[in-house]
Structures are given as structure tokens and as C-alpha cells.
Amino acid sequence: MANRFVQYVRGDQNLPGERRLVQKLDFFILTFCCLMYFLNYLDRTNLNNAYVSGMKEDLDFRGNQLNQINTVFTVGYTIGQVPCNIALYYIKPRYFFPACMVAWAGLTMATAASQKPGDIMAIRFFQAIFEASTFVGTHYILGSWYTEKELGKRSGIFTASGLAGTMIGGFIQTGIHKSMNGRHGLAGWRWLFIIDGIITLPVAVYGFMLFPDTPRNTRAPYLSEEEKALAMSRVPEVSERTPISLRFLKHCFSTWYWYFFVVLWIIAGETESFSTNALMALYMKSHPTNRYTVSQLNNYPTGVPAVGIVSTLFWATLTDFWGGKRYLVGYWIGITGVITAAVILAYRDDTAVVFAMYYWAGSVYACQATFFAWANDVLRYEEDSLRAVVIASMNMGSNAINAWWSIVFYGASYAPYFTRGMWAMIAVSIAMAIWTALLVWMHVRTEKRRAMQGSAAAAEKELDFMDSRQGKGSVSAAVDRKSV
Structure with a gap:
């Protein structure tokens, strides 16, 4: 187990059967x-x-009713985040x-029967609560199965699918x-919602039959006992604490992780506002x-997510290759947002230039995969x-602001023209x-403290071992003297 943990930390992929497991x-x-x-x-x-x-x-539809519907959806989506991950x-x-x-x-299929904007508003609220499980829940699952060297690319592929x-x-x-x-x-727009709902159902059946859950509780029929044990060995052993307790809440809010990552994604979520x-x-x-x-x-706006897919896969792969330097995307977003808005x-009034800037702004989508990784x-x-609640x-924080x-x-x-929004994007x-720079500083400080604690623990174990050896030597010497 110790050798496997060392290989995990180094990111090696040469454990017996590991490649087949990952596939x-x-x-x-x-x-x-x-x-x-x-x-x-x-x-x-x-x-x-x-x-x-x-x-x-x-x-x-009149005035900002479309935005109001999107806001109601966002409220439902926000409410569902933490409960879904705790579930x-x-x-x-x-x-x-x-x-x-x-x-x-x-x-979704019920939306096709809507007769006024208020009908859609009510449907979208409840739809959002159920959809809240998808994004954060998947990132929690990916972090449960994949190592640090594997996670970025998988998060990128997942985000690109959206x-x-x-x-x-x-x-x-x-x-x-x-x-x-x-x-x-x-x-035609009513048929769109009917068809969307119908094609969702077979995928739900597929997940019910073959999704592997997490390494600690998987019963997937396609994983052997050896592969289940290997999956457990690839991720660090961590303490368990129930997420529904006052003690856990105090622990959660006493760490810097919750505050820094929530604010990071609040800011990042608003840098995606153009898209x-x-x-x-x-x-x-x-x-x-x-x-x-x-x-x-x-059709024309489809170029925005197309740029987002390329950017997501590029940055996810690059940050994996460079040893998990996810923070680089934060700086890229800062540059992109300021330039495109300005x-x-x-x-x-130059349509070609405006189109080009909206397409470029689509590259900001890369933050979804890299920041959750x-x-x-x-x-x-x-x-x-703690990891589930922070994610x-x-x-939740991003959608509450949005x-x-x-x-x-x-x-x-x-x-x-969205003049007010352009200035908000620059800000x-x-x-x-x-904020990216501050989070990097906190992360480096934490890693140094963890390394020092690890070295101190190793030194303490070595001293205990030496003391036990000396104790055994003294007992042996006393026995020899007594026999003489």
C-alpha cells in the first residue's frame, strides 16, 4: 500500500492492471x-x-421576462446544489x-404545453432543482476515482460535453x-422540448444499470475485486465525517478552502456572462x-461554445501536462475579459469585430473544468x-450572484450593446x-505546512523506532548479565 501511495503521488501509471482499470x-x-x-x-x-x-x-414575452425566467431557474439551481451533493x-x-x-x-416535455411566460417560470424552477445534481455531482465523482494527473483531462471532456x-x-x-x-x-419550438425530454430517458436507464458509484461502495459487475482494491489504493485515505452535523459545519467554515474556492467560482461565473x-x-x-x-x-452563436470546447480541452490537457497548474486559466480569463469587453x-457598431470578440470570449469556458479540477x-x-460540500x-455561490x-x-x-455589462466584465x-494569485499563495502555504507536518511525523516515527530498538537492546543486555 505504501509503494502504491508513492506511485500515486508521483502520478505514475505503471501499477499492474491500472491502465485497464482507467479505461x-x-x-x-x-x-x-x-x-x-x-x-x-x-x-x-x-x-x-x-x-x-x-x-x-x-x-x-415582454421586457425582461426571459431574464426573469432565467433568474428563477438560477434560484432553483442554487437551492439544489449542496443538498444534491450531500444526497x-x-x-x-x-x-x-x-x-x-x-x-x-x-x-422539459411539460414546457411544450406552456401558454404564457409564467408557466415556463414555474416549470424551470423545479427543473433546475433536479438538474443541480449534474455538474457538481459529476465533479465530485471524478475526484473520487481519478488521480491528479488524470483529473484535468476528464474534467475537460465532461465540461466540453455540456x-x-x-x-x-x-x-x-x-x-x-x-x-x-x-x-x-x-x-417548432414546442417540438424541441418534447424531443429533448424523450432522448433523455434512455441515458437515465443506462446510468441506473452500469454507473459504478464511488470506489468505496462500487458493485459494478465489470470491475473485479482486484480492480476495486486498486481503485481504492489510487486515492488517499481520508477521514470520514457526516456532512449533516453541527460539528461538520463548524469544521467546513473554519477552513480557507470553502471561502477561497467559493469566491473564485463566483468571480469566474460572472466572467462567463457573455456566453x-x-x-x-x-x-x-x-x-x-x-x-x-x-x-x-x-446557427451563428454556435461558434461561441465551439471555441469553448477547444479552449476547455486545450487548457485541461495543458494543466495536466504541466503538473496541475490550473491557476494559469485564471490569468487567461482576466486578459480575455478585459480585452473583449473593451x-x-x-x-x-462594427458587427464583424463584435462577433469576433464574442467568439473569443467563449474561451473563458475553460475555467469550468480547470477550476473544479x-x-x-x-x-x-x-x-x-468536505470536498463534496466545497464543490x-x-x-451555489456563483448562481446566487448570477x-x-x-x-x-x-x-x-x-x-x-450591453454597455453596463461590458464595464462589469472588465471589473x-x-x-x-x-483572486487567482491569492488562492495560489494560500495553496502553496498549505502544501508547505503539510510537507512540514509529514516530515515531522516521519521523524517522530523514526525516533519511536530507534527508542524501541534501544529498549530491546537494554533488555537483552540485562538478560545476558543475569545469566552470567
């Missing part, structure tokens, strides 16, 4: 989680696609994830609008002179319950770079 984990964990997140984002972002594809006119501590993921998927699939849902959603809406608009008396609030689509929809077709409104402010890395030697709290941030700075009534991008 199995990649197939069964990543396929399910990526499909789940793809469908999650498809359901979530297709509201914007439906809005520009006839839903606005059919349901008589994973008590309920096996292969039961919990599929159950949530079935619930949100049903609510962006693929954003990107493909526009093309799906275009196809549905062309082929099914008016069929059986239903508008998450679909500013490019709203810019096109509300442009004072340019007019775009439904296909153009759905250029849009300066050249807002960073949290998993730093909390690897802490108990699982969930990160997303619930009002998007209305204040990126309301649909501010389209097409949070500068804050991103500063």
Missing part, C-alpha cells in the same frame, strides 16, 4: 456523465433557442443521477423548425439595422464530505486575476 472507468463514467451533461445543457440552453425561434411571439453521500449515484434525469426530462449541448442545440432547433414547425398543430446570457444571439435579435433569419439566429465598447486537487487529502458551494447579476448588467432590454476580469 473501464473512462468508458462507464465518462460516457454516462458526458451524455447526462450534454442533455442537461441541451435542455437548459434551448430556452434561448426557442425564444428566438417563435416562442417570444407565441407567448407574448450523493447517502444515496448511490447510480440511483440518484437517473432519478433526477427522469424528473427533469418530464418537466458546451457541445449548447452548440448543437442551435442546429437541432434549426432542423426541427424547418421539418416539424406546425406538425400536429404544434410550433451564459446568450449576448451574441440577443445582439443579433435586437440589432437596429441588421436583420437575421431564424437559422442565422440559431473592444466591444470601442467598436460596437483545481478544487479536487487541493482537497484531495481532506475528507470526502457544491462553489456552484440570479441578479444577469438582470442588472445583461437584461434583454439592454440589447444590443470582474481584473478581480479574477487578483
